[in-house]
Amino acid sequence: MADLSLKRLSVFLSLVLRHKPDCIGITLEQKGGWAQVDELLLGMERAGKPMTREILEEIVRTDEKGRYTFSPDGKKIRACQGHSVPIDLELEPVAPPELLWHGTAARTLESIHREGLQHMSRQYVHLSPDAATARKVGARHGGTTVLLPVLAGQYHRDGGVFYRSDNGVWLTSMLPPRYIDWSAVQYIEKEPYHE
């Protein structure tokens, strides 16, 4: 998404659809986390960030992480993951691959070592299917990036529940520290972060 104004609108859309729908005076459906596109467009206008249906479609189509999806009839839209508002994405539990990754900042390690991965302000812990993606996620937090190999298959066999978002992010409620392969943690110093 090269266009800066589109990029800004997309960031605002993510705020609305994941965290603060009320900031443009809309609500998300509890089941599925959907917003009505008509209401969203009206709300954006009220908030001084007018957006046409065409622009919305372009944002959805060009978002590099596939963050948003339209309902099959095109009347609703939702963020695929990343929510802090208590909606139910209605995802089915699914068996994860043996290994997933979590990218984070080195300063969180002591706490993660003690209490595992917590969902913090979001609904779920977010896990990446590969180290390269986790590296980008971790770099968002600044400082030294740390890649944690997550023993997802083992946790699943032990009763851990996993979901996969529409855009391929793996989600779980929390991950006990013993399911991190601490012997294979990778450190990336001074990661530049550009999105």
Ligand code: HQG
């Ligand atoms: C850390 C982006 C201390 C965790 C990304 C992370 C992702 C702990 C931070 C999605 C902890 C939360 C989510 C513990 C976890 N003690 N720190 N026990 N447990 N943490 O942003 O995973 O670009 O809420 O390691 O691509 O970084 O927005 O989660 O550093 O998919 O679409 O607490 O957000 O997607 O940070 O990122 P976040 P995240 P978008």
